[in-house]
Amino acid sequence: MSNQALQVLGQDGVAGCCPGLLTAPLAADEAGELARVFKALGDPVRLQLLSMIASRAGGEVCVCDLTPAFEVSQPTISHHLKLLREAGLIEGERRGTWVYYRLVQETTDRLAAILTRSGVR
Amino acid sequence: MSNQALQVLGQDGVAGCCPGLLTAPLAADEAGELARVFKALGDPVRLQLLSMIASRAGGEVCVCDLTPAFEVSQPTISHHLKLLREAGLIEGERRGTWVYYRLVQETTDRLAAILTRSGVR
Numbered sequence: 001m002s003n004q005a006l007q008v009l010g011q012d013g014v015a016g017c018c019p020g021l022l023t024a025p026l027a028a029d030e031a032g033e034l035a036r037v038f039k040a041l042g043d044p045v046r047l048q049l050l051s052m053i054a055s056r057a058g059g060e061v062c063v064c065d066l067t068p069a070f071e072v073s074q075p076t077i078s079h080h081l082k083l084l085r086e087a088g089l090i091e092g093e094r095r096g097t098w099v100y101y102r103l104v105q106e107t108t109d110r111l112a113a114i115l116t117r118s119g120v121r
Numbered sequence: 122m123s124n125q126a127l128q129v130l131g132q133d134g135v136a137g138c139c140p141g142l143l144t145a146p147l148a149a150d151e152a153g154e155l156a157r158v159f160k161a162l163g164d165p166v167r168l169q170l171l172s173m174i175a176s177r178a179g180g181e182v183c184v185c186d187l188t189p190a191f192e193v194s195q196p197t198i199s200h201h202l203k204l205l206r207e208a209g210l211i212e213g214e215r216r217g218t219w220v221y222y223r224l225v226q227e228t229t230d231r232l233a234a235i236l237t238r239s240g241v242r
Contacts, residue, residue, distance in 0.1 A: 042160030
C-alpha cells in the first residue's frame with residue numbers, strides 16, 4: 001500500500017483521521033486513492049479470495065490452498081492477490097516454497113468507518 | 122438496485138442478514154453482486170459525487186449543482202450517477218426540470234457492516 005493510500009485511509013493523515021466520504025465533499029486526490037481501494041474490492045474473484053483469507057481459522061492462508069478453489073489460472077489468482085496487496089487489504093509472507101496471506105484488518109476497519117456517516121472522528 | 126443486489130447486501134436475504142465477507146468464504150453469486158456495488162465506488166468521480174450528495178445539508182442535491190463541480194461532461198456525470206443509482210448507493214427523484222439525489226444510507230451502513238469482522242449478526 002502506498003503512503004498516499006495510507007494517508008487517504010487515515011493512518012497517516014495530517015489530522016490523524018479519515019476523509020469525510022459521507023460527511024464532507026471528498027477532494028480529488030483523496031478520491032483517487034480511495035477509489036483504488038474500492039476498485040480492488042470490485043471484482044468477484046478478489047472478494048472471494050479476501051473472504052477466504054479473512055475467514056480462515058488461524059488468520060492466514062497458504063496461496064497453495066487458494067488457487068485450487070478457483071477455475072481461473074494460477075497467474076490470474078496471483079494477479080488478483082497482487083491487487084489486494086497493493087490496496088493494503090491483505091499482506092503476504094513467503095515461508096519456504098509458499099506465500100501465506102492474511103487480512104489487514106486495519107484497512108477493512110477504516111473502510112467501514114469511512115462508510116459510516118459519523119466516521120471515526 | 123436489483124433484488125439480487127439487495128439480497129446480497131442483506132436486506133432481503135434468507136437469513137435476513139449479511140453475507141460473511143470477512144467471516145466465511147463468500148459464494149460466487151454473492152461475490153458477483155457485492156463486487157458490483159464496490160465497483161461503483163471504485164472510481165474517483167463517483168466517490169466525489171457520492172460524498173457531495175451524502176454530505177449536503179438537507180440531504181439532497183440537485184443534479185444542476187453537481188455537474189458544474191466537475192470538468193467532465195454532463196453525460197459523463199449522468200452515467201456515473203446511473204451506476205451509483207443501480208448499485209443502490211443513491212436514489213434520484215425528478216421534480217420539474219431537475220433530478221434531486223440523496224444517499225441511500227441503508228446501503229452504506231450495510232457495506233460498513235460487511236467490512237466489519239463481526240458483521241451485523
